[in-house]
Amino acid sequence: MNETDKYNCLIFGIGNSGRQDDGLGWAFLEALESNLFKNIHLEYRFQLQIEDAELISKYNKVIFVDAFKKELINGFKYETCQSSNTYSFSTHALVPETVLYLSENLYHRTPKAHILAIQGYEWELQNGLTSQATENLKNALSFLKNTVLLKEF
Amino acid sequence: MSQKLVIDPVTRVEGHGKVTIHLDENNKVVDSFFHIVEFRGFERFIQGHPYWEAPVMVQRLCGICPVSHHLAAAKAIDQIVGLNPEDLSLPAQKIRKLLHFGQMFQSHALHFFYLASPDLLFGVDAPPSKRNVVGVAIEHPELAKKGILMRKFGQELIRTIAGKRIHGISAIPGGVHKKVTVKDRDYFLDSKEIPSIDAMINWAKEIIDFMKNYHEIHHQWLDTFAVYPSGHLGLVNKKNGFLELYDGNLRATDFEGNITLNDVPDVDYLHYFKEGVEKWSYLKFPYLSHLGREKGWNRVGPLARINICDGIETPLAEKERLIFKSRTQGKINNKTMYSHWARLIEMLYCAEMMKKLFHDDAILSNDLLRKGTRRNEGIGIIEAPRGTLIHHYEVDDKDRITRCNLIVSTTHNNEPMNQAVKWVANNVINGKAEITEGMLNQVEVAIRAYDPCLSCATHALGEMPLQISLIDHQGNLIDERNR
Numbered sequence: 001m002n003e004t005d006k007y008n009c010l011i012f013g014i015g016n017s018g019r020q021d022d023g024l025g026w027a028f029l030e031a032l033e034s035n036l037f038k039n040i041h042l043e044y045r046f047q048l049q050i051e052d053a054e055l056i057s058k059y060n061k062v063i064f065v066d067a068f069k070k071e072l073i074n075g076f077k078y079e080t081c082q083s084s085n086t087y088s089f090s091t092h093a094l095v096p097e098t099v100l101y102l103s104e105n106l107y108h109r110t111p112k113a114h115i116l117a118i119q120g121y122e123w124e125l126q127n128g129l130t131s132q133a134t135e136n137l138k139n140a141l142s143f144l145k146n147t148v149l150l151k152e153f
Numbered sequence: 154m155s156q157k158l159v160i161d162p163v164t165r166v167e168g169h170g171k172v173t174i175h176l177d178e179n180n181k182v183v184d185s186f187f188h189i190v191e192f193r194g195f196e197r198f199i200q201g202h203p204y205w206e207a208p209v210m211v212q213r214l215c216g217i218c219p220v221s222h223h224l225a226a227a228k229a230i231d232q233i234v235g236l237n238p239e240d241l242s243l244p245a246q247k248i249r250k251l252l253h254f255g256q257m258f259q260s261h262a263l264h265f266f267y268l269a270s271p272d273l274l275f276g277v278d279a280p281p282s283k284r285n286v287v288g289v290a291i292e293h294p295e296l297a298k299k300g301i302l303m304r305k306f307g308q309e310l311i312r313t314i315a316g317k318r319i320h321g322i323s324a325i326p327g328g329v330h331k332k333v334t335v336k337d338r339d340y341f342l343d344s345k346e347i348p349s350i351d352a353m354i355n356w357a358k359e360i361i362d363f364m365k366n367y368h369e370i371h372h373q374w375l376d377t378f379a380v381y382p383s384g385h386l387g388l389v390n391k392k393n394g395f396l397e398l399y400d401g402n403l404r405a406t407d408f409e410g411n412i413t414l415n416d417v418p419d420v421d422y423l424h425y426f427k428e429g430v431e432k433w434s435y436l437k438f439p440y441l442s443h444l445g446r447e448k449g450w451n452r453v454g455p456l457a458r459i460n461i462c463d464g465i466e467t468p469l470a471e472k473e474r475l476i477f478k479s480r481t482q483g484k485i486n487n488k489t490m491y492s493h494w495a496r497l498i499e500m501l502y503c504a505e506m507m508k509k510l511f512h513d514d515a516i517l518s519n520d521l522l523r524k525g526t527r528r529n530e531g532i533g534i535i536e537a538p539r540g541t542l543i544h545h546y547e548v549d550d551k552d553r554i555t556r557c558n559l560i561v562s563t564t565h566n567n568e569p570m571n572q573a574v575k576w577v578a579n580n581v582i583n584g585k586a587e588i589t590e591g592m593l594n595q596v597e598v599a600i601r602a603y604d605p606c607l608s609c610a611t612h613a614l615g616e617m618p619l620q621i622s623l624i625d626h627q628g629n630l631i632d633e634r635n636r
Contacts, residue, residue: 018213046319049267050267050286050287050290050297050300050301051301051304051305051308053290053301054298054301054302054305085287085291094287101287102287105290105291106290106298106301
């Protein structure tokens with residue numbers, strides 16, 4: 001990565017498109033791919049892992065997009081991600097807060113980080129989003145484009 | 154009062170498993186089981202699909218070792234299009250091997266740095282809040298950063314060859330679909346964007362030195378913990394009996410090194426193996442049929458592979474193998490905790506082999522595909538990170554898969570892992586007045602040494618934890634630990 005790239009934005013889409021609404025994170029990235037925003041890098045993930053701390057340390061802004069099981073007003077929420085060393089030690093999968101914490105502690109870099117949670121409804125082994133999740137995706141996309149991406153990038 | 158211990162879920166393993174330990178009224182261990190409680194059924198739902206979809210579909214079994222399933226299936230499908238492994242073009246064989254070494258390298262790095270090292274660095278009795286990969290990253294940042302970059306190196310190699318780090322595509326029936334470019338190759342050699350392959354070799358040597366030193370300090374524990382006799386199974390090179398990960402003959406020994414399977418062609422596996430079942434687990438129990446269910450089970454994976462091979466073709470890894478073997482005076486090693494050391498020797502071997510292949514211009518060739526005469530059956534066997542992986546397909550004249558049999562590495566290790574649980578139950582927990590968290594973790598430490606992939610083994614999907622339960626002689630649940 002060259003010097004100018006350091007000011008780019010990284011967006012993670014987290015989930016699995018083979019599990020219905022768990023594919024919201026990936027669907028969000030697919031929608032963004034057609035928009036050709038400059039300086040925005042997209043990464044698809046089944047789950048976040050420790051090496052993602054190294055990756056985010058190279059960016060100034062990071063957005064984690066993931067499906068959310070609980071009820072959300074407007075079907076999505078966009079909030080600041082605070083670093084935290086909370087860790088479920090049963091697997092190597094990490095939450096965004098811990099990835100940010102590791103970036104701070106291992107690489108001494110703390111990008112501005114946000115989480116975009118989009119409400120999903122069905123999680124079975126099946127391709128395709130539910131109609132409600134598709135509507136939430138549309139609203140979340142509109143929000144992020146208009147209030148963040150078009151202003152900053 | 155007698156009781157039953159339940160560890161559910163077992164932690165820092167791939168997949169969802171459960172341990173139950175039955176105790177009598179004096180806390181004496183009566184019996185113990187390692188249950189695999191997921192079921193997925195890949196062997197069934199792939200039936201009816203065209204055979205060329207198999208290498209793409211079956212890799213969805215796993216997010217850690219999809220390349221292993223991709224390549225094992227591809228080797229089987231090669232046979233269906235009339236090609237044995239040696240019939241493929243040399244460039245195709247070498248590109249597949251390069252992909253395989255990248256996969257082994259990243260998977261072994263994941264296991265050692267993320268899953269196993271917390272037990273070694275902090276001790277099995279350390280609090281769970283510390284005994285995890287984040288704890289390693291905070292207290293051993295330089296080690297953690299190397300672990301991250303070693304895993305990344307393997308993943309980047311997978312991405313380069315297969316297009317994606319997880320669930321990409323390289324192998325197609327009869328070869329591979331694209332070559333490696335000079336630019337691709339230089340990415341791994343020139344240290345401009347990522348540390349080079351030479352750094353990987355040096356770091357692999359460093360971590361082996363760490364492990365040797367660790368063994369010097371902790372030999373009393375490592376030489377006695379979860380030591381039990383077992384068979385050892387794996388592929389060996391067809392020409393010289395050396396360590397072989399991609400294509401070889403099947404060899405097995407008993408716990409003393411006596412040959413129990415004498416370098417037989419891998420495609421003949423059905424003549425030598427049977428699978429047992431137990432009502433308390435979805436995971437089967439493979440065994441050598443001529444030795445029977447009780448005596449015919451084998452460990453697979455790094456420890457087994459280093460045990461059975463006659464040598465390693467790369468100089469640095471061979472030097473380390475000889476040091477490793479000297480710890481048991483050249484005899485078969487049945488000490489479970491030596492699996493970690495063996496795994497690191499394999500990491501070094503993979504790094505050396507990747508370097509060798511990066512400097513082989515065959516990988517830049519366009520000679521990628523061969524054709525043969527159609528058959529109706531194909532068997533592909535490789536050594537996956539966790540051990541011997543068998544894919545077997547039958548197809549009809551309309552190209553549809555009619556039968557699929559998968560025996561994955563963790564399935565071979567089912568009985569060995571149950572033996573490991575029994576060892577800890579009998580030697581650590583048996584008769585103790587109080588069962589501590591550290592004792593329960595030792596059950597997991599023994600299982601973890603096998604790097605089990607329970608999702609692969611049951612071909613299952615979902616959240617991935619492990620459980621321990623404590624049950625009395627009347628079947629009442631007394632205590633349960635969920636991770």
